[in-house]
Amino acid sequence: xxxxxxxxxxxxxxxxxxxxxxxxxxxxxxxxxxxxxxxxxxxxxxxxxxxxxxxxxxxxxxxxxxxxxxxxxxxxxxxxxxxxxxxxxxxxxxxxxxxxxxxxxxxxxxxxxxxxxxxxxxxxxxxxxxxxxxxxxxxxxxxxxxxxxxxxxxxxxxxxxxxxxxxxxxxxxxxxxxxxxxxxxxxxxxxxxxxxxxxxxxxxxxxxxx
Amino acid sequence: xxxxxxxxxxxxxxxxxxxxxxxxxxxxxxxxxxxxxxxxxxxxxxxxxxxxxxxxxxxxxxxxxxxxxxxxxxxxxxxxxxxxxxxxxxxxxxxxxxxxxxxxxxxxxxxxxxxxxxxxxxxxxxxxxxxxxxxxxxxxxxxxxxxxxxxxxxxxxxxxxxxxxxxxxxxxxxxxxxxxxxxxxxxxxxxxxxxxxxxxxxxxxxxxxx
Numbered sequence: 001x002x003x004x005x006x007x008x009x010x011x012x013x014x015x016x017x018x019x020x021x022x023x024x025x026x027x028x029x030x031x032x033x034x035x036x037x038x039x040x041x042x043x044x045x046x047x048x049x050x051x052x053x054x055x056x057x058x059x060x061x062x063x064x065x066x067x068x069x070x071x072x073x074x075x076x077x078x079x080x081x082x083x084x085x086x087x088x089x090x091x092x093x094x095x096x097x098x099x100x101x102x103x104x105x106x107x108x109x110x111x112x113x114x115x116x117x118x119x120x121x122x123x124x125x126x127x128x129x130x131x132x133x134x135x136x137x138x139x140x141x142x143x144x145x146x147x148x149x150x151x152x153x154x155x156x157x158x159x160x161x162x163x164x165x166x167x168x169x170x171x172x173x174x175x176x177x178x179x180x181x182x183x184x185x186x187x188x189x190x191x192x193x194x195x196x197x198x199x200x201x202x203x204x205x206x207x208x209x210x
Numbered sequence: 211x212x213x214x215x216x217x218x219x220x221x222x223x224x225x226x227x228x229x230x231x232x233x234x235x236x237x238x239x240x241x242x243x244x245x246x247x248x249x250x251x252x253x254x255x256x257x258x259x260x261x262x263x264x265x266x267x268x269x270x271x272x273x274x275x276x277x278x279x280x281x282x283x284x285x286x287x288x289x290x291x292x293x294x295x296x297x298x299x300x301x302x303x304x305x306x307x308x309x310x311x312x313x314x315x316x317x318x319x320x321x322x323x324x325x326x327x328x329x330x331x332x333x334x335x336x337x338x339x340x341x342x343x344x345x346x347x348x349x350x351x352x353x354x355x356x357x358x359x360x361x362x363x364x365x366x367x368x369x370x371x372x373x374x375x376x377x378x379x380x381x382x383x384x385x386x387x388x389x390x391x392x393x394x395x396x397x398x399x400x401x402x403x404x405x406x407x408x409x410x411x412x413x414x415x416x417x418x419x420x
Contacts, residue, residue, distance in 0.1 A: 001372065001373040001374075002370045002371065002372060002373070003370070003371050003372075003373050003376055004329075004330065004368065004369070004370050005368070005369045005371070006367070006368050007268070007269065007365070007366060007367050007368065010269055010366070010369075011267070011268065013380070014380075015266075015267070016379065016380065017379065017380030018266050018267065018269070018380065019266045019380070020379055020380035020381040020382075021266075021369075021376075021380035021381065021382065022263065022265075022266040022269040022366065023263050023266065024381055024382035024384070025263070025269075025271065025296070025342070025344055025366065025369065025382070026240040026242065026261045026262055026263055026271060026296070027239075027240035027241060027242060027261070027298060027384065027389050027391060028238045028239070028240060028241075028384060028389065028391035028401055029237075029238070029240060029262070029263075030236040030237035030238060030239060031237060031238075032236065032237060050262045050263060050264075051236045051237070052236055052239070052260045052262060052274060053232065053233050053235070053236055053239075053260060053274075054260075054274065054354065054356070054357065054359055055232075055356070055357040055359060056225075056228050056229045056231075056232040056233065057221070057225070057228065058217070058221065058357075059217065059220055059228070059232040059235075060356055060357060061235065061236060062274070062354075064262060064263075064264065064272070086235070086236070088237060091404055094404060095407065095416055098407045098410055098416060099410045099416060100410075101410045102410035102411050102412045102414075103411075103412060104412055111412065119214075120214065132235070134235055139356055140354065140355055140356050142352060142354070142361075144264065144272075144350065144352065144363060145350055146264070146265070146270055146349055146350050146363050147264065147265040147268075147270060149264055149265060151352075151361070153354060153356050155217070156217060156220070156232065156235065157216070157217050158214065158215070158216050158217065159214070159215045159220075159231075159235065160212045160213070160214050161212065161213050161215070162211065162212060162213075163211040163212070163213050164211075166213055166231075169226065169227065169230055170223070170224075170226065170227030170228065170229070170230035170231035171230040171231065171234055171393075171394040171395070171396075171397065172230075172231065172234035172235070172393065172394065174234065174237065174238060174393050174399075175399070179237050179238065180404065181237060181238035181391060181401060183381075183382065183384050183401070184381040184382065185381070186381075186406045186407050186408070186409070186419065187381065187403065187405075187406045187407075188403070188404040188405060188406075188407070189384075189385070189401035189402055189403050189404060190401070190402050190404060191238055191391060191393070191399035191400070191401060191402070192399055192400050192401070192402050193397065193398070193399050194301055194304060194390065194398040194399060194400060195397075195398060196396050196397045196398075197305060197308045197396050197397075197398070198396070199396070200308055200309045200310075200311045200312040201312050201313075202312045202313060202314055202321065204312075206305055206308060206309060209396065
């Protein structure tokens with residue numbers, strides 16, 4: 001049984017319903033904790049899930065931020081300092097990761113007990129427990145006309161990944177790293193592999209890559 | 211044991227290694243089949259995973275496309291007609307979904323046996339087997355300076371979702387819908403819920419939403 005919801009019905013629905021519903025439509029999301037530090041040395045940590053691959057040569061990542069209408073520490077720290085980190089979340093600390101979204105006055109690292117660490121002299125803090133950490137440097141800012149959403153594009157400067165999750169061909173085993181993915185506003189999942197599939201060509205049967 | 215890869219090492223690595231590695235860094239991705247139709251009535255179906263929530267009021271979705279240097283049917287059909295559909299993939303047809311990425315001359319619906327359907331008079335074709343289908347209308351195009359990647363923003367016009375996956379609060383149960391997520395270039399997974407968590411506030415313990 002299929003339910004049909006039109007744009008008109010969505011716009012007339014309660015705002016909590018519309019927010020949850022529309023946020024879930026694209027599917028599973030790329031959850032990361034973003035670590036930043038302001039000019040006074042105060043660190044910040046916050047969960048984001050609108051993060052996506054933009055290019056490999058050079059390595060570039062993109063992140064969407066809500067319109068810049070109120071104070072947003074992560075966004076402002078990135079604009080002011082140019083640096084941030086991405087940190088995958090695991091089942092061991094996904095509740096602390098969720099809790100970093102609360103409105104704290106000081107550092108979310110201290111407030112939630114997640115330990116920060118500094119690697120390779122990079123300015124912004126990483127999450128010590130994270131199995132995959134990426135050092136990023138701001139490269140381009142685009143404000144989307146449609147609704148004021150802010151898109152930041154960043155160069156990937158360094159990656160730190162637990163050895164068990166890195167395969168010889170360069171692909172990452174996110175099941176092995178226990179990377180958490182999220183849906184909607186508040187729901188967390190781990191992934192369970194179906195298969196890796198061979199490169200698709202017309203007339204050629206697919207094979208599973210083992 | 212953490213492995214460190216610098217930007218320099220990535221740029222000097224084999225291109226297949228760099229492509230797989232960088233593509234996997236953000237985490238699990240939002241896999242959808244995009245359905246389009248050209249001005250001559252030829253349909254097209256192709257898998258995309260750089261798809262993300264942009265806003266709920268009005269409902270807007272964003273999709274990244276590789277730089278427009280060679281013929282790309284999906285991208286051109288959207289630019290020329292203004293319409294496309296997003297279709298979640300399930301374990302029942304994820305191999306056919308992967309196979310639609312092969313370079314076919316005609317329609318990928320015919321080539322892979324995935325049945326197309328038309329709903330509510332919408333111009334572009336949906337995937338009949340999909341448990342969550344979204345009708346989209348092109349709203350804005352942004353070419354990213356950093357590497358020529360194309361960002362399309364689209365208004366969500368209609369949503370069709372299997373009733374079992376829609377909760378009363380508007381959130382979607384993607385485990386129940388059996389939505390597939392992907393990582394890297396060729397790897398497919400289903401999600402397994404850890405929990406839904408209550409709204410985070412300083413000093414307030416999180417609760418699981420059941």
